[in-house]
Structures are given as C-alpha cells and as structure tokens.
Amino acid sequence: MSTPEATSAVTAPLASTPPRPSTALLTDKYELTMLEAALGDGAADRRCVFEVFTRRLPAGRRYGVLAGTGRLLEAIEDFRFGPAELEWLANERVVDDRTLEFLAGYRFSGSITGYAEGEVFFPQSPVLVVEGTFAEAVLLETVALSVLNHDSAVASAASRMTSAAVDRPCLEMGSRRAHEESAVAAARAAAVSGFAGTSNLEAGRRYGIPTIGTAAHAFTLLHDDEEAAFAAQVAAAGPGTTLLVDTYDVRAGVERAVAVAGPGLGAVRLDSGDLGVLAQEVRAQLDSLGAHDTRIVVTSDLDEYAIAALAAAPVDSYGVGTSVVTGSGAPTCGMVYKLVAREGRTGQMEPVAKTSRAKAGTGGRKAAARRLGPDGRAVEEVLVTGTDEQVSAWVSQDEALRALQVPLVVDGAVDARWTGPEGLRRAARRHRASRDELPRGARRLSADEAAVPTVTLHLAG
Amino acid sequence: MSTPEATSAVTAPLASTPPRPSTALLTDKYELTMLEAALGDGAADRRCVFEVFTRRLPAGRRYGVLAGTGRLLEAIEDFRFGPAELEWLANERVVDDRTLEFLAGYRFSGSITGYAEGEVFFPQSPVLVVEGTFAEAVLLETVALSVLNHDSAVASAASRMTSAAVDRPCLEMGSRRAHEESAVAAARAAAVSGFAGTSNLEAGRRYGIPTIGTAAHAFTLLHDDEEAAFAAQVAAAGPGTTLLVDTYDVRAGVERAVAVAGPGLGAVRLDSGDLGVLAQEVRAQLDSLGAHDTRIVVTSDLDEYAIAALAAAPVDSYGVGTSVVTGSGAPTCGMVYKLVAREGRTGQMEPVAKTSRAKAGTGGRKAAARRLGPDGRAVEEVLVTGTDEQVSAWVSQDEALRALQVPLVVDGAVDARWTGPEGLRRAARRHRASRDELPRGARRLSADEAAVPTVTLHLAG
Numbered sequence: 001m002s003t004p005e006a007t008s009a010v011t012a013p014l015a016s017t018p019p020r021p022s023t024a025l026l027t028d029k030y031e032l033t034m035l036e037a038a039l040g041d042g043a044a045d046r047r048c049v050f051e052v053f054t055r056r057l058p059a060g061r062r063y064g065v066l067a068g069t070g071r072l073l074e075a076i077e078d079f080r081f082g083p084a085e086l087e088w089l090a091n092e093r094v095v096d097d098r099t100l101e102f103l104a105g106y107r108f109s110g111s112i113t114g115y116a117e118g119e120v121f122f123p124q125s126p127v128l129v130v131e132g133t134f135a136e137a138v139l140l141e142t143v144a145l146s147v148l149n150h151d152s153a154v155a156s157a158a159s160r161m162t163s164a165a166v167d168r169p170c171l172e173m174g175s176r177r178a179h180e181e182s183a184v185a186a187a188r189a190a191a192v193s194g195f196a197g198t199s200n201l202e203a204g205r206r207y208g209i210p211t212i213g214t215a216a217h218a219f220t221l222l223h224d225d226e227e228a229a230f231a232a233q234v235a236a237a238g239p240g241t242t243l244l245v246d247t248y249d250v251r252a253g254v255e256r257a258v259a260v261a262g263p264g265l266g267a268v269r270l271d272s273g274d275l276g277v278l279a280q281e282v283r284a285q286l287d288s289l290g291a292h293d294t295r296i297v298v299t300s301d302l303d304e305y306a307i308a309a310l311a312a313a314p315v316d317s318y319g320v321g322t323s324v325v326t327g328s329g330a331p332t333c334g335m336v337y338k339l340v341a342r343e344g345r346t347g348q349m350e351p352v353a354k355t356s357r358a359k360a361g362t363g364g365r366k367a368a369a370r371r372l373g374p375d376g377r378a379v380e381e382v383l384v385t386g387t388d389e390q391v392s393a394w395v396s397q398d399e400a401l402r403a404l405q406v407p408l409v410v411d412g413a414v415d416a417r418w419t420g421p422e423g424l425r426r427a428a429r430r431h432r433a434s435r436d437e438l439p440r441g442a443r444r445l446s447a448d449e450a451a452v453p454t455v456t457l458h459l460a461g
Numbered sequence: 462m463s464t465p466e467a468t469s470a471v472t473a474p475l476a477s478t479p480p481r482p483s484t485a486l487l488t489d490k491y492e493l494t495m496l497e498a499a500l501g502d503g504a505a506d507r508r509c510v511f512e513v514f515t516r517r518l519p520a521g522r523r524y525g526v527l528a529g530t531g532r533l534l535e536a537i538e539d540f541r542f543g544p545a546e547l548e549w550l551a552n553e554r555v556v557d558d559r560t561l562e563f564l565a566g567y568r569f570s571g572s573i574t575g576y577a578e579g580e581v582f583f584p585q586s587p588v589l590v591v592e593g594t595f596a597e598a599v600l601l602e603t604v605a606l607s608v609l610n611h612d613s614a615v616a617s618a619a620s621r622m623t624s625a626a627v628d629r630p631c632l633e634m635g636s637r638r639a640h641e642e643s644a645v646a647a648a649r650a651a652a653v654s655g656f657a658g659t660s661n662l663e664a665g666r667r668y669g670i671p672t673i674g675t676a677a678h679a680f681t682l683l684h685d686d687e688e689a690a691f692a693a694q695v696a697a698a699g700p701g702t703t704l705l706v707d708t709y710d711v712r713a714g715v716e717r718a719v720a721v722a723g724p725g726l727g728a729v730r731l732d733s734g735d736l737g738v739l740a741q742e743v744r745a746q747l748d749s750l751g752a753h754d755t756r757i758v759v760t761s762d763l764d765e766y767a768i769a770a771l772a773a774a775p776v777d778s779y780g781v782g783t784s785v786v787t788g789s790g791a792p793t794c795g796m797v798y799k800l801v802a803r804e805g806r807t808g809q810m811e812p813v814a815k816t817s818r819a820k821a822g823t824g825g826r827k828a829a830a831r832r833l834g835p836d837g838r839a840v841e842e843v844l845v846t847g848t849d850e851q852v853s854a855w856v857s858q859d860e861a862l863r864a865l866q867v868p869l870v871v872d873g874a875v876d877a878r879w880t881g882p883e884g885l886r887r888a889a890r891r892h893r894a895s896r897d898e899l900p901r902g903a904r905r906l907s908a909d910e911a912a913v914p915t916v917t918l919h920l921a922g
Contacts, residue, residue, distance in 0.1 A: 016761070021482070022658050023641065025640040025662040025663040025665050026642070026644065026645065026661070026662075027636075027658040027662050027663075028634070028636055028637070028661065028662070028674055029661075029662055029665075029672045029673060029674035030660065030674035030675055030676055030677055032662070033675050033676065033694075033697070033698060034675075034677065034679070034680045036573075036697050037676070037693045037694045037696070037697035037698065038680070038683065040693055040695065040696055041684075041689070041692070041693040041696065043683050044889055046683060048683065050679070071507065073901040075641065085666075087808055088665075088666045089662075092665065092672070094662070094672070095699070117594065123685045134679075134683050138679060138680075139678075141637070141679075142636050142641075143641055144726050145638070146636055146637055146638075146639060146640060146641035147640070147641060149637060149638050149639075150639060150640040150643075151640075152640075160534075173491055174563075174608060175487070175603050175607055175822040176489070176602070176603050176606035176607055176609075176798075177607075177608060177610050177793040177795075178607060178611060178643070178793065179611040179612075179640060179642065179643030179646055180484065180487040180536065180604055180608060181487070181609035181612075181640065181642035181643065182611075182639070182640030182642065182643040183487065183607055184487065185640055199485070199489040199490050199491065200488075200489065200490075201488050201489070201493070201550075201555070202488075202547075202921055203485075203488055204490075204548075204549075204553065205486055205549045208772075211553070211555070212490060212496060213489055213490035213491030214495075215491055215492050215494065215498070215758060216491055216494050216495065216602075216604075216816050217800070218495070218511070218595075218599060218798075218799070218800035218801075219495045219498065219499070219599075219642040221800045221803065221813040221814070221815070222499065222504050222507060222595050222803055222813075223502075223504055224510065224805060224806050225483070228502070228504075228820070231497045231502070231503055232498045232502040232504065232550055233498045234493075235496065235498070235501055235502065236494070236498035236501045236557070237494060237497075246817050246819075247815050247816070247817065248815075248816050248817055249816075249817060264638040271818045271820075272815075272817060272819035272820045273817070273818065286815060300819075300820075302722050306626075312646070322793060322795075325793075326793055327530050327792075330637065330789055331787040331788075332638040332783060333784075334638075337637075337679075338678075338679070339678070339679035339682045339683060339879035342683055344684065344685060345685050348625075352682040354678050354681075354682070354709075354733075355707050355708070355709050355710075356707050356708065356709055356710060356711060356733060356734070357733075357734065358733035358734045358761075359708075359732075359733045361613075399631065408848075429584065429698075448530050
C-alpha cells in the first residue's frame with residue numbers, strides 16, 4: 001500500500017497574531033460532570049478510544065471534505081484551565097475540588113490520528129481517532145466537534161463550488177453572513193477546498209490567505225456622482241482595481257469606468273441582476289471600448305448551481321458569500337465523538353457501542369483505507385477492526401489500498417506540520433489530490449448517493 | 462405615543478472573563494480600501510447614515526427576532542487597531558500610510574440607534590442606524606452584519622421553539638454543531654428568545670446563562686455495566702441528577718436508574734427513538750416505580766416541529782441542538798448595511814440609494830414605529846422619512862404607535878445597559894413583550910407571509 005503524505009516538518013510562526021485565549025470553556029458542561037463522576041469511581045483512568053465520524057452525508061451529497069484539523073490542533077494546545085476558568089468553575093460549583101485540581105494540571109497527553117485535512121470522507125469514515133485516558137479524552141469532545149463540524153460543512157460546500165467553477169477562481173466574501181469568528185474559520189475552510197482568496201482580513205493575517213476586495217455601493221453613493229467615486233478609487237488603487245459598475249446603470253457605469261481608468265482597468269464587478277446576460281453585454285461593451293483584458297467579477301448570492309449555470313458566460317471569477325459560509329444548505333456536519341473501545345476491569349481494551357435500536361454504533365477502533373481501482377480512482381472506503389497486528393498485516397498486503405489515517409498528536413505533542421499557514425497549504429494540496437481520485441461522475445452537482453460505499457471488515461479478534 | 466423601555470443604567474462587570482481581543486480585522490478588506498480612497502479625495506469626512514435591515518424574511522417565516530445588539534456594542538468598543546493589527550496591514554500593504562495613521566487613532570465617535578435587542582422585526586425594519594462620518598461608519602459594516610445576521614438567525618429560530626414549547630423549558634445543547642465561538646453567541650441568542658439554559662460553559666461565564674448537562678452515552682459505555690455508571694453519577698451529583706437511560710435498553714435503563722437513585726431521581730433523558738411513544742412508556746414506568754416527580758428530558762434532533770408534535774407527550778423539557786444553532790433552515794439573516802443618506806457637496810444631508818433595478822433601495826433615514834390595534838396587538842410596521850422635526854411631530858401625535866428605536870451609542874459612548882449579562886436579561890424581557898404583541902395566529906409554525914405589513918411614509922422633505 002502507499003503511505004500517507006509525509007514531508008519535513010515546517011514550524012510556521014503565526015506572525016503578528018496575538019496570543020490565543022484558552023479554549024477550555026468552549027465545552028459542554030457534561031464533559032466536566034462526567035469527569036467528576038469518573039474521578040469519583042476511578043474509571044477516569046481507563047484507557048479509551050474515541051472516534052469522530054458522521055452517520056450520513058447531507059441529502060444528495062456525494063462526498064464530504066474534512067476541514068478544521070489544523071484549527072483543532074491549535075485549540076487542543078490552548079485547552080488549558082487557567083486561574084480565570086478555574087475561579088468561575090469553583091464559584092459556580094460546576095465540579096468538586098478534586099476535579100478542579102485535575103483541571104488545573106490538565107494537558108492532553110494522549111495520541112490523535114485522523115484523516116489528513118482536506119481529505120474527502122464518507123459515512124462512517126473515522127476522520128479523527130483520539131486515544132488517552134477517559135479523563136483527558138472526554139474533555140475534548142465539544143471543541144473537536146465544533147471545529148470539525150463547522151469547518152467541514154463549509155469545505156464540503158466550497159469543494160462543489162470550486163469544482164463547478166473549473167479553472168475560474170472562487171473568492172470567499174461571506175464574512176457578513178456568519179458569526180464574526182466563524183467567518184475567519186469559514187475563509188480558511190473555503191481555502192482548503194480551493195478558494196483563491198477571501199475578503200476577511202483576519203483570515204489573511206492568521207492563515208496567509210490572499211485578501212481581496214475594493215469597494216461597495218456605499219462608496220459610489222457617498223460621492224456626488226459615479227465618476228467622482230471611480231476617480232477616487234483609481235487614484236488610490238491604480239487602474240488595475242476592480243470597479244463596481246451596477247449602482248445606477250450598468251452600461252453607463254462600464255463606460256464611465258473605462259473612461260476613468262482607461263482600457264487597462266483591472267476588472268468590473270457585477271453584484272445584481274441576471275448575471276449571465278449582463279456578463280455577455282458587459283464583455284461586448286468592454287471589448288468595444290478596447291478593454292480586452294478587463295476582467296468581469298460576478299457576485300450576488302452565488303452558489304454551486306449558479307456558478308455552474310454561468311459556465312458559458314464570459315465571467316472571470318466568482319465572489320461567493322452566504323452559500324459558502326453557511327454550507328449551501330448543510331450548515332453543519334453530523335459528526336459525532338463516540339467511545340468505541342475502553343479498558344475493562346481486566347485491563348484489556350474492549351470494544352463498546354450503544355446498542356439500543358436508534359443510533360446504534362459499531363464498537364472497536366477502526367483503521368481506514370481507500371481502495372483504488374486500476375485507473376487510480378476510489379472504489380470503496382474500507383474500515384477494518386482487529387488487533388493492531390492483524391490490521392497492519394491486512395492493509396500492507398494490498399497494494400490497491402491507500403491508508404487514510406496520519407498521526408496528528410503523539411503523546412500530547414502536536415505535529416506542527418498540520419497547523420498554521422503551512423497546515424492550510426498542505427490541506428489544500430491534499431484536497432485537490434483526494435478529489436481528483438473520486439470516481440468519474442462523483443463531482444456532478446445532482447443529488448445522489450455517497451460516491452463510494454463504506455465497507456467494514458471485522459478481522460477475527 | 463409610548464416611549465421605549467428605559468430603566469436605570471446597570472454596569473454589570475464581566476466577572477472573571479479575560480480581556481477581549483481586538484475585533485478590528487474581523488472585517489472585509491474593502492471597508493479599508495474604501496476608507497483609503499475616501500481619505501484621498503476628502504469624502505471620508507462626509508456625514509453619513511447607514512441602516513441595517515433585511516429585504517425579506519426566510520421563506521414562510523412570520524417574524525424575525527433581533528439579537529446580537531449587546532454583543533455588537535461590545536465588539537464596537539473593542540474595534541481598535543493596535544500595533545499588531547497595524548503592523549500586519551502595513552506589511553501586507555493593504556492600505557497606505559495616511560490610512561494607517563487614521564486607523565491607529567480610530568475610535569467610533571458617532572451615534573447608533575436601533576431596535577431594542579429582542580424586538581421582533583419585519584422586512585425593511587431599520588434595526589440599526591449608524592451615524593457618523595463615512596470613515597468611521599463604513600468600518601463597522603462587516604462586524605455589525607456578522608453579529609446581527611448570526612445572532613438574529615438563531616434567535617428567530619429559537620423563538621419558534623420556545624413558542625411551540627409553551628411553558629416547558631427549552632435547553633440549548635448545540636455547541637458541537639456550531640463553530641466554537643459562534644456556539645457561545647448562539648447560546649446567548651437562544652436565551653434572548655426564552656431558552657432557559659445552555660450546555661455551553663463559556664456562555665455561562667460570559668452572560669450568566671444557567672448551564673445544564675450531566676452525562677453522555679460514553680459515560681455509560683466507559684463502565685462495565687449501566688448500573689456502575691449510574692451509581693458513579695449519583696455518587697458525584699446526588700439523586701437529583703439526570704440519568705441517560707437509552708444506551709442499551711430503555712425499560713431496563715429506567716428500572717436501574719430508579720433502583721440506583723431511588724424514587725427521588727431528578728430526571729431521565731431520552732436521546733433516541735420515537736420520543737413521543739417512549740415518553741409515554743417511561744412516564745408510566747416511572748409512576749409505577751413511585752418516581753412521580755422524576756422528570757423526562759428529551760433530546761435528539763429536535764426542532765420547532767418536533768417540539769410541537771410532542772405537546773401531548775409527558776415531556777418536561779426539551780434539549781435542542783443542531784436546529785437552534787443553525788437557525789432551523791435559515792442559518793443567517795439577509796441583513797444588509799446600506800448608506801441611505803450623506804452630506805452632499807453643499808453640506809446638506811441628502812438621501813441616496815442604489816437605483817439599478819435589482820436590489821434597489823429607499824433613500825433617507827427611517828424612523829420606525831409599530832402600530833398597535835385596540836387589543837394591543839401589532840397591526841403594521843411604519844417607517845417614516847422626513848426631517849427630524851417632521852418625524853417626531855408625526856409620531857408623537859399618534860397614541861397607537863410604539864416607537865421602536867432606542868439610543869445605543871451616543872457620541873461614541875456605548876450605553877452599558879445593553880451589554881453584558883444585564884443586556885441579555887433586558888433583551889429576553891423585550892422579546893417576551895414584543896412576541897406577546899404579535900397578531901393572533903402569528904406564532905403558528907405553518908408557512909405564511911410576514912405577520913404585519915411594513916409601510917413607508919415619506920413626509921414632505
């Protein structure tokens with residue numbers, strides 16, 4: 001079998017980014033009350049394996065895109081209970097003194113493996129596997145799910161958009177339609193799936209994503225007339241800027257734009273109306289004015305379907321807002337964080353699962369690999385349970401399997417290759433390669449089943 | 462006319478909450494490039510009025526709920542460009558030196574009025590009105606929309622849930638299905654609309670919302686059997702705790718729960734299966750075991766429709782996750798931040814609006830009032846443009862009008878009554894009163910038009 005991507009470690013400093021606050025209280029209360037009870041009866045020390053997976057994809061989706069892993073690793077590094085957090089927990093009597101003492105020294109010391117960020121996933125894919133004592137692993141449930149569910153929802157939608165856009169750049173402009181911090185994460189998740197830039201400055205600062213944007217209708221309306229507005233913008237930004245031409249009348253706006261900036265005008269932006277028709281008209285007008293290299297940027301409630309519908313229009317790039325930051329109809333993934341194995345009273349690891357009818361699970365730690373056909377395209381997602389020796393023997397005997405899980409945290413130490421700007425670049429590369437490996441037809445936008453089936457093999461225990 | 466709520470100022474300290482970071486880069490790049498160009502031609506100093514409103518409600522919704530105002534006011538206080546932000550902007554050459562100098566001294570010094578947080582709104586309702594120079598007001602666009610669009614989407618969904626739940630408490634448990642910071646804001650927005658508690662600890666710390674939660678399936682699976690898990694939980698939390706009874710077999714789980722905790726068991730939680738049927742069975746079983754006061758909490762993908770369908774079931778409270786934090790099908794509001802008036806070359810304020818066909822606007826600052834019928838219920842949303850004198854004369858002559866806009870920021874000073882835990886309590890009170898004022902039938906869940914029409918009156922200019 002082939003081995004997962006492994007290049008030399010890059011420790012990318014987060015230049016001029018302020019220190020990150022503690023993430024420890026971005027947590028459901030029950031993680032702490034479970035800890036308290038488990039410290040009480042000694043079960044807190046039992047070794048555990050938790051897996052993160054989703055039971056199904058959003059209706060009609062053929063694949064999901066894992067995103068957020070880099071952010072999650074940073075959140076785990078910042079998951080510390082400082083004096084302010086402990087004081088509040090004590091004042092509110094959330095947990096007892098023994099638990100507070102445990103929290104004061106808390107530092108995740110276990111190990112985490114998972115799909116590389118950017119990898120596509122399917123139902124049941126174990127995208128994250130957390131191993132440690134119950135005490136240290138249970139505390140990470142909420143923050144792990146928050147990060148992965150949000151970021152993967154955005155990346156999964158974004159991948160459909162960049163796929164529909166083919167070679168034209170997609171630009172993320174949705175900050176205003178998302179919580180101010182999730183907007184930063186959404187810009188990052190869109191970049192995982194191939195978006196070329198973002199309007200969000202903080203996303204530029206934190207992750208090195210190119211930032212884009214020039215002016216809104218307010219800038220034109222601020223001025224006594226459109227010409228004055230265009231002149232001010234060109235004076236500040238040069239003729240290579242993008243002028244927004246649909247405040248009053250598009251045809252007059254384009255004429256003024258070229259008159260002010262000259263035929264070297266960088267681009268015009270259309271933010272309303274029937275974009276396909278308008279783009280045709282504006283392209284013809286620009287060409288007639290000699291502005292052959294002036295590009296056309298379209299924005300205004302675009303989603304993957306609108307992008308696909310504009311494939312034949314003379315559009316140079318797509319600015320996408322609401323639909324990408326809200327996951328285009330699927331604003332969260334249904335990922336869950338489930339205990340699948342734990343040390344029993346004999347000291348042996350034992351598989352466990354909820355067994356009542358609804359939401360029943362499959363116990364045991366799962367190794368994951370993607371089976372590739374002769375054309376290099378994915379055929380199935382294979383999950384295997386068994387002893388470590390059985391699993392590695394089974395996987396290594398089969399050249400058609402690509403192993404999907406990589407080490408992310410080893411004995412509490414986060415692998416810095418997956419975090420910061422370098423982690424994002426790696427994730428974007430992984431996504432391109434992973435998406436290219438999907439079966440033919442899997443990138444169509446029409447509703448269908450998961451692109452490949454997930455099969456689970458239980459090797460004799 | 463009646464006057465908006467006005468009680469004495471309460472300066473609630475955010476006890477043991479760490480200092481908040483700068484919000485200045487949670488911003489679209491074009492706000493800064495517009496500023497740069499406007500500083501270049503002098504238009505930056507023009508006095509401006511920006512309004513925040515939505516063109517339409519999500520399909521089928523009858524009203525929206527404004528939320529986030531208190532958070533926004535805090536974000537505006539924190540909207541400062543410190544050395545780290547300025548350094549990054551300079552290194553990336555986002556704007557020129559003159560603009561950097563302006564940003565270094567930036568502090569919003571204008572005024573903001575708006576609907577009181579918690580108020581219901583309709584299409585075109587001017588929920589926020591920002592007045593100041595173009596330079597100072599344009600910079601707040603992105604963060605204002607991010608906060609209000611997210612929080613109002615959650616509060617609008619949450620209001621339908623608490624309405625459907627009637628007197629039974631709704632508890633917010635959706636952190637894991639939202640970005641980790643938007644989860645905190647979502648808990649707050651749900652509380653605006655009457656949710657009684659949240660699982661999110663940080664929301665408890667920041668806003669004083671009661672926190673809830675006891676244990677997950679993992680806690681039961683951690684133990685060698687269900688009885689051991691229940692015993693550990695009761696030992697830690699006392700018999701008044703909530704035991705999760707559906708890990709293996711619900712009937713056996715309930716029997717064990719009462720056997721371990723006694724008939725004084727606080728509650729059982731059902732997190733899967735047909736909740737209506739299960740609740741009936743569990744209630745009968747609890748009663749037969751003498752546990753008449755043991756409550757039944759249901760969770761598992763509840764939304765407003767599921768809550769309504771459980772109205773006749775013996776359920777004591779609803780734990781709501783995904784659907785509330787994602788706005789139950791409408792994860793963002795379509796609020797926009799539009800320039801409606803600005804100083805012209807003569808120094809007079811002039812109404813402005815985009816005039817090309819799509820997304821055309823209505824120029825001029827709008828005063829807003831709700832017309833109430835003889836039964837005290839809303840009849841219409843009235844927006845009025847004209848001079849200040851005309852508007853106040855018009856509004857004050859009519860006893861049936863309730864003015865909707867209150868001062869939030871006066872000459873740069875934030876009114877602390879709207880922020881922090883006290884601001885949240887006020888918002889929740891305002892929401893109850895505002896929702897009670899809706900026309901009969903407006904709280905039905907079925908799809909329909911906005912509950913009242915919005916009319917705009919233009920008084921002679």
